[in-house]
Amino acid sequence: MIKKIEDLDYYEILNLTSNASPKDVGNSYLLAVATYHQDSLASYGGLIDKERDLILDKIEAAYQTLRDPEKRKAYDAQVGKRPPGIPLKADFRSSTKPLQIEDASEGKSLWDKVRSVLASGRRRKAGRALENEPGGWGRWSAADDFYYYGDILKKLRMRKGLTLEDISKKCGVPPSRLQSLEEEIPDHQSDGEKMRDVLRRYAKCLGLDPDNGQESSFSSRFD
Amino acid sequence: MSEDKTRPQVIWAIGGGKGGTGKTFLSANLAIALGIDRGDVIAIDADLGGPNLHTLLGVRENGRDLGDFIRNHVGRLADIATPTSYPGLRLIRGSESTLFLANLNHYKKLKLIRQIKSLPAKRVIIDLGTGSAYNTLDLFVVARPGILVVTPEPTSIENTYLFLRTCALRILNAYARYFEIADFGQRVREGFESRSTSLRSFLETLTARDGSAGQVLTAALRGLKLYLVVNKARDKKDALLGRSIVDLVRKYFLINLELLGTIPYDERVHWSLKKFSPFIFEFPESAVSQAIRAMAERLAQEEPAAGEEQSALLRT
Numbered sequence: 001m002i003k004k005i006e007d008l009d010y011y012e013i014l015n016l017t018s019n020a021s022p023k024d025v026g027n028s029y030l031l032a033v034a035t036y037h038q039d040s041l042a043s044y045g046g047l048i049d050k051e052r053d054l055i056l057d058k059i060e061a062a063y064q065t066l067r068d069p070e071k072r073k074a075y076d077a078q079v080g081k082r083p084p085g086i087p088l089k090a091d092f093r094s095s096t097k098p099l100q101i102e103d104a105s106e107g108k109s110l111w112d113k114v115r116s117v118l119a120s121g122r123r124r125k126a127g128r129a130l131e132n133e134p135g136g137w138g139r140w141s142a143a144d145d146f147y148y149y150g151d152i153l154k155k156l157r158m159r160k161g162l163t164l165e166d167i168s169k170k171c172g173v174p175p176s177r178l179q180s181l182e183e184e185i186p187d188h189q190s191d192g193e194k195m196r197d198v199l200r201r202y203a204k205c206l207g208l209d210p211d212n213g214q215e216s217s218f219s220s221r222f223d
Numbered sequence: 224m225s226e227d228k229t230r231p232q233v234i235w236a237i238g239g240g241k242g243g244t245g246k247t248f249l250s251a252n253l254a255i256a257l258g259i260d261r262g263d264v265i266a267i268d269a270d271l272g273g274p275n276l277h278t279l280l281g282v283r284e285n286g287r288d289l290g291d292f293i294r295n296h297v298g299r300l301a302d303i304a305t306p307t308s309y310p311g312l313r314l315i316r317g318s319e320s321t322l323f324l325a326n327l328n329h330y331k332k333l334k335l336i337r338q339i340k341s342l343p344a345k346r347v348i349i350d351l352g353t354g355s356a357y358n359t360l361d362l363f364v365v366a367r368p369g370i371l372v373v374t375p376e377p378t379s380i381e382n383t384y385l386f387l388r389t390c391a392l393r394i395l396n397a398y399a400r401y402f403e404i405a406d407f408g409q410r411v412r413e414g415f416e417s418r419s420t421s422l423r424s425f426l427e428t429l430t431a432r433d434g435s436a437g438q439v440l441t442a443a444l445r446g447l448k449l450y451l452v453v454n455k456a457r458d459k460k461d462a463l464l465g466r467s468i469v470d471l472v473r474k475y476f477l478i479n480l481e482l483l484g485t486i487p488y489d490e491r492v493h494w495s496l497k498k499f500s501p502f503i504f505e506f507p508e509s510a511v512s513q514a515i516r517a518m519a520e521r522l523a524q525e526e527p528a529a530g531e532e533q534s535a536l537l538r539t
Binding site for chain 1: 375376377380381382384385419420421423424426427430437441460463464466467468470471472474475477
């Protein structure tokens with residue numbers, strides 16, 4: 001049975017496993033916003049506006065819950081997430097082998113054909129789960145090469161309906177510097193440490209947690 | 224040698240909706256890398272509009288081509304597979320005849336597909352042309368897995384989604400015919416062809432009305448395994464693009480897409496084309512060549528075990 005997008009749990013929305021670290025949550029959130037934002041290159045021509053709005057709302061809700069340890073614990077209990085260490089069941093991700101329509105002989109009834117194809121998919125579940133494959137979901141959540149790109153922060157700011165002036169007032173950085181940061185224009189007047197500080201303040205104003213386990217990727221942006 | 228042992232263990236098709244994304248470039252270099260590493264590869268130039276795989280492989284001599292096979296001048300497709308100057312690699316040239324497209328009717332296409340599936344080589348790579356025409360799609364679907372090539376440009380991405388929609392619809396139609404799902408064509412016209420809904424929403428609606436039909440069609444899509452290659456990536460953001468497309472396709476197209484790799488942009492590609500020399504030979508230590516070799520290695524590792532045959536949705 002197909003789950004509706006609105007019925008996907010927060011881990012599925014952000015492509016996370018139940019033992020995802022705070023860093024994984026933050027990175028997946030940024031990537032999800034970058035994927036589904038209205039100016040996103042990745043979703044150009046792939047979504048209609050209604051679907052885009054729905055999933056962006058889900059992404060925001062997922063992040064606001066999973067970033068907070070208490071909310072996350074309560075959510076896990078509510079949806080019955082397994083504790084870390086126990087692999088997730090994922091029928092879809094493990095049934096990667098092609099269906100073999102010829103498994104059902106022509107002489108069988110329609111229901112026999114349906115059963116044979118569905119059962120055929122289950123028989124092949126023994127294959128490796130995609131989560132463990134190179135380039136699969138597991139690699140996503142473990143990725144440590146995700147940086148705070150300016151245009152991703154810009155998309156996030158726009159999604160939240162904030163102007164550069166709004167952010168400037170909140171974090172005390174001139175709008176022009178924030179814009180340079182969004183456009184990723186090198187600021188020759190500031191050293192790496194200063195830029196890191198500006199980026200950190202900007203990220204915090206957007207509700208991100210740059211100090212929560214994301215130090216390495218955050219810092220490497222300026223190394 | 225028995226017939227089963229001579230059949231291809233794996234058929235890869237390299238396609239995508241947009242021209243100029245580097246499908247032929249990837250086909251040529253991947254074929255060379257697999258030929259060197261594993262051997263016994265046949266590359267087929269199935270660009271039905273403008274074949275030039277032979278140019279990228281540095282083959283200048285004219286010889287028999289797909290057109291000769293389609294026009295029955297040659298009995299077996301295997302007979303027009305000619306050796307190249309690269310170890311372990313043979314080439315089936317595309318046809319430059321303007322009549323070729325017109326001649327590829329349904330039955331000739333099925334004959335071509337049957338013969339591809341019985342080629343005497345362990346590995347077959349099909350280089351497909353641009354666009355979402357049914358002939359191209361059917362050759363793409365025959366392969367397991369198909370490899371989509373996209374560049375970080377809106378036009379390329381838009382055409383990729385169009386290609387996937389058309390491809391998915393082709394598969395759903397085949398299953399709907401086989402399972403005798405009533406009014407499927409009408410439901411498609413009402414709910415999907417207008418592009419006002421995603422494939423996922425369409426199948427959600429269909430499942431709500433007819434649970435068994437919805438399950439069969441969803442299983443059909445989920446059985447389709449595809450790879451994505453992002454070509455001409457200029458920075459790490461372009462590399463992240465591949466992950467984003469994979470996520471969207473899995474969520475909204477219900478297709479099992481995986482990121483095979485990202486190839487960085489390199490100006491020297493143009494230079495190698497002008498020199499009629501495969502890039503992977505000219506610049507073996509470049510990031511581009513390393514990315515292609517890594518893809519070849521991964522594809523080779525995921526080849527089905529001996530005796531395990533590939534399957535195709537569109538049976539011939």
